[in-house]
Amino acid sequence: MMRREHFFVLVTLCLCVLGVIAVYSVDPLRDEGFGPKSFFGRQILWNAVGWALFLLFRFSDFQWLFRRSWLWYLLSVLSLGAVLVFGESDETGARRWLFSRSVQPSEFAKLALLFFLSSYLSTNRDELDFWSLLVKSAFFVAVPTLLVFLQPDLGTALVLGVLWFGALFLGGWHRRKLGLLLGLVAGLSPLSWFIMKDYQRKRILAFLDPWQDPLGSGYNVVQSQIAIGSGGFLGQGWLSGKQTQLRFLPARYTDFIFAAFCEQFGFVGGMVLLTLFILFFWIVLEAAQRVGNLEERFFASLFGILFLFQVGINVGMNLGIAPVTGIPLPFVSYGGSSLLVHLAGAGMIARLIWRTEQEERERWI
Amino acid sequence: MWNERMEERIRQRVAAALWIGVALFVVLSVRLWYLAVLWGEWFRERSERNRVRVVFLETLRGNIYDRRGVCLAEDVPRFRLVFLVGSSDEELVMKRVREVLGRDIAFSLRERAPGELVLLEDLSLEDVVKIEENSERLPGVLVEAYPARKYRDGEVAASLLGYVGKVSPEELKALGKMGYRNEDRIGKSGVESFYESFLRGEEGYRRVEVDALGRVVQVLDFRSPRFRYSLQLTLDWELQRACYEALGRRNGVVLVGDPATGEILAFVSKPSFDPNLFSRGLSLKEWLDLLEQKSNPLLARPTQALYPPGSLFKILIALAALEEQVVTSRESFFCPGYLEYGNRKYFCWKRGGHGRVTFEEAIAESCNVVFYTLGLRLGPERIARYARMFGFGQDAHLDLSGVKTGFFPTPEWKRETLKEAWYPGDTMNLSIGQGYLLVTPLEMYLLLCAVANRGKVYDPHVLWRVLDEDGRVVKEVKPSLRRTIALRSQTWDTVIRGMEKVVTQGTGFNCRGLPVRLAAKTGTAQNPHGKEHSWFGGFFPSDRPKFVFLVLVEHGGDGSGEATLVARKVIEWILQNRGA
Ligand SMILES: [Zn+2]
Numbered sequence: 041m042m043r044r045e046h047f048f049v050l051v052t053l054c055l056c057v058l059g060v061i062a063v064y065s066v067d068p069l070r071d072e073g074f075g076p077k078s079f080f081g082r083q084i085l086w087n088a089v090g091w092a093l094f095l096l097f098r099f100s101d102f103q104w105l106f107r108r109s110w111l112w113y114l115l116s117v118l119s120l121g122a123v124l125v126f127g128e129s130d131e132t133g134a135r136r137w138l139f140s141r142s143v144q145p146s147e148f149a150k151l152a153l154l155f156f157l158s159s160y161l162s163t164n165r166d167e168l169d170f171w172s173l174l175v176k177s178a179f180f181v182a183v184p185t186l187l188v189f190l191q192p193d194l195g196t197a198l199v200l201g202v203l204w205f206g207a208l209f210l211g212g213w214h215r216r217k218l219g220l221l222l223g224l225v226a227g228l229s230p231l232s233w234f235i236m237k238d239y240q241r242k243r244i245l246a247f248l249d250p251w252q253d254p255l256g257s258g259y260n261v262v263q264s265q266i267a268i269g270s271g272g273f274l275g276q277g278w279l280s281g282k283q284t285q286l287r288f289l290p291a292r293y294t295d296f297i298f299a300a301f302c303e304q305f306g307f308v309g310g311m312v313l314l315t316l317f318i319l320f321f322w323i324v325l326e327a328a329q330r331v332g333n334l335e336e337r338f339f340a341s342l343f344g345i346l347f348l349f350q351v352g353i354n355v356g357m358n359l360g361i362a363p364v365t366g367i368p369l370p371f372v373s374y375g376g377s378s379l380l381v382h383l384a385g386a387g388m389i390a391r392l393i394w395r396t397e398q399e400e401r402e403r404w405i
Numbered sequence: 406m407w408n409e410r411m412e413e414r415i416r417q418r419v420a421a422a423l424w425i426g427v428a429l430f431v432v433l434s435v436r437l438w439y440l441a442v443l444w445g446e447w448f449r450e451r452s453e454r455n456r457v458r459v460v461f462l463e464t465l466r467g468n469i470y471d472r473r474g475v476c477l478a479e480d481v482p483r484f485r486l487v488f489l490v491g492s493s494d495e496e497l498v499m500k501r502v503r504e505v506l507g508r509d510i511a512f513s514l515r516e517r518a519p520g521e522l523v524l525l526e527d528l529s530l531e532d533v534v535k536i537e538e539n540s541e542r543l544p545g546v547l548v549e550a551y552p553a554r555k556y557r558d559g560e561v562a563a564s565l566l567g568y569v570g571k572v573s574p575e576e577l578k579a580l581g582k583m584g585y586r587n588e589d590r591i592g593k594s595g596v597e598s599f600y601e602s603f604l605r606g607e608e609g610y611r612r613v614e615v616d617a618l619g620r621v622v623q624v625l626d627f628r629s630p631r632f633r634y635s636l637q638l639t640l641d642w643e644l645q646r647a648c649y650e651a652l653g654r655r656n657g658v659v660l661v662g663d664p665a666t667g668e669i670l671a672f673v674s675k676p677s678f679d680p681n682l683f684s685r686g687l688s689l690k691e692w693l694d695l696l697e698q699k700s701n702p703l704l705a706r707p708t709q710a711l712y713p714p715g716s717l718f719k720i721l722i723a724l725a726a727l728e729e730q731v732v733t734s735r736e737s738f739f740c741p742g743y744l745e746y747g748n749r750k751y752f753c754w755k756r757g758g759h760g761r762v763t764f765e766e767a768i769a770e771s772c773n774v775v776f777y778t779l780g781l782r783l784g785p786e787r788i789a790r791y792a793r794m795f796g797f798g799q800d801a802h803l804d805l806s807g808v809k810t811g812f813f814p815t816p817e818w819k820r821e822t823l824k825e826a827w828y829p830g831d832t833m834n835l836s837i838g839q840g841y842l843l844v845t846p847l848e849m850y851l852l853l854c855a856v857a858n859r860g861k862v863y864d865p866h867v868l869w870r871v872l873d874e875d876g877r878v879v880k881e882v883k884p885s886l887r888r889t890i891a892l893r894s895q896t897w898d899t900v901i902r903g904m905e906k907v908v909t910q911g912t913g914f915n916c917r918g919l920p921v922r923l924a925a926k927t928g929t930a931q932n933p934h935g936k937e938h939s940w941f942g943g944f945f946p947s948d949r950p951k952f953v954f955l956v957l958v959e960h961g962g963d964g965s966g967e968a969t970l971v972a973r974k975v976i977e978w979i980l981q982n983r984g985a
Contacts, residue, residue: 317430
């Protein structure tokens, strides 16, 4: 029987390969061949770096990362602050980048917060389910979240917020407290309407009824659904989706790469991707269950939730059942920072799986 | 407090998260199924609409030929410069077009269809070549051929053929269902308008695939526009020309036709206009100029202008009087130059009087006194009855659009409208074709046809046959008898003899000496706005008429003047070139 770790690596590899295939299919420069300028070329390059990180964390102990989690936390807050001050803006006017648009600190903030939360909660395990810890952790999460929100990057801010809520959920907080929290968020969210920027409001309205203004604010959602719909059951074939090739679909290599993929490979292709995603998630959470160490359990399950939430929001928005927020599809969307972060995380998970298998075998003997 | 229970709870939470993930997976899968499989077809159609742009190409109109096959109106290709928006920088392209053509150009920038701007219309061939040679420097610029109507010697038959123009918003509202589009051409008058349904062809289209920026990726398919039918008219182009030239600088009307079939051979209206101007699109100023000209060149005078018929109307009075036997052909009259009725004097046009004249001489000399007398003998009711028999004041029919009907006054009309009684003076005025009576030249032409054909009136028509694309005849207009006016044959004989005498010894002396038996009548229509209009109409050979003609010269003075001179030229041309 195949070992769990190998299966996990295979699933991750499949996701990355499909990602490269998808990026290639929407690459406007692909006719110029494989080069540092082409999108798929750079995606392959990032994959190489990412897999190097994967191996690094698979074959080295990463306990030191937990021990210095405060450092990662402070570094990420500092870099997010730097983005606001020195950062470079993209087409939409949002400041998200450092070092001539090569590094996106908000992606690394996800990982830093992951370590910080798992280490912080497990060292304070005696206070789990205490209001005081909830308030303190809320404060620590709120700082980077706010910085990201100011970029503005609503999607990533949402991801960080969900990460915190996931930590509380996994941290065993009592149902009533979580319910109260959720109720509070639900009750206050209408107020956020007033602090939202105009384009953000339009996105919400477009999500509620995209066909109202299919050429304006609803354009993304409509074009994405058209792409997925016209893919049909088997798809229109690689490189031949009209929506994608004629560039009706916006943000084809990042936010709407799922739609581009489905137009080419149809319902079947979409299901393959979704299945790979759920397998990945399943293996990660199963690893979290088996691991003995509380810190590592928090880490693995939070990584799983981070992954699941991003997939859910991204695919959901491609399918028109979640609002448009700029969250990339892990492993598949074009973009170095996201890929590195997720491959590094996957490498750590692989090590955890390998180690628990090792321990189980020893116990057996 | 950390304890076993807490640890167990965390385990449960991880398991719960797992099931949340599975639930999410199911939701996303179902939605994917819904979009891609259940509604796939619908979305595919959306995608199609996204990327395929249909550009409709103007229809071709059928040609119009004369009876001998001379082409009078046809579509010729013109060229326009179209710019596909989004395919490159507009300003840059316009700058380059200026460079390539080597002159400064005011671009029209009319948006013809979504994403298509017309930069220039009516390019010269020279410019087309220049553009094609530099096509690489002009991305998104396209030379497109489009049809424009061309008329042979536009002014000669403008009022008959009519002209075409862009369909107006009002027409579009009425005809939208029939497939007319914003940019379509439509017949605006004359044959072009009346036979629009035959002349209008099928539109073509060009389906192009565009990307999200509206750039043309490829042309998917193309159907060139076609015409369906051509028309062959009864018109004789050379004769039409001769008539037009015979009028010279004068304004007026010449009609020539065949009384035995109803065919119209010539249909001249002057002043005229050049319908070719409309094909290239008139500027507002040119259009206003045309409308404001006092002489109104757009008016098709033979069918749309109203005149008093003057003495030409005496033909009807003579027929009625003979038929009603209020006079015999042998009766003689005395004309002292006036007729005293009541306490007023009604004058003859010849102030010195005609002296003693027979009935036929009265026709030849067009003696008013005699016709006053006959009119009084007949009375207005009987005159009206005969006028109706000959079709006056009733729908005059001709296959051209905008045909008007004259006005025939009756005592009832005067009572009801003017609130006045009908006086014998009105009857006398009516008897010499003056007063309230108004006719179109076509109505007078039909009266002449009736006499020439001894009561049988055929529907006048300008269409002879309809040809399909390959020139096969699909429809032929057969002579159709409109009415038969049953009068005694002596009545016809007498009036025709009188009309022959008009030429041989009467007011039509300008046409004397032609090598054909000619029956005709002069007329002078008093005109409150200036010099009298001069009429002359008749037929030849008078024993077996083959040609009926009618000439009207506006402000031409009395009937023995201008109109007879024009008619003489026309008749001479016919005798020489068509035989009779
Ligand atoms: Zn007299």
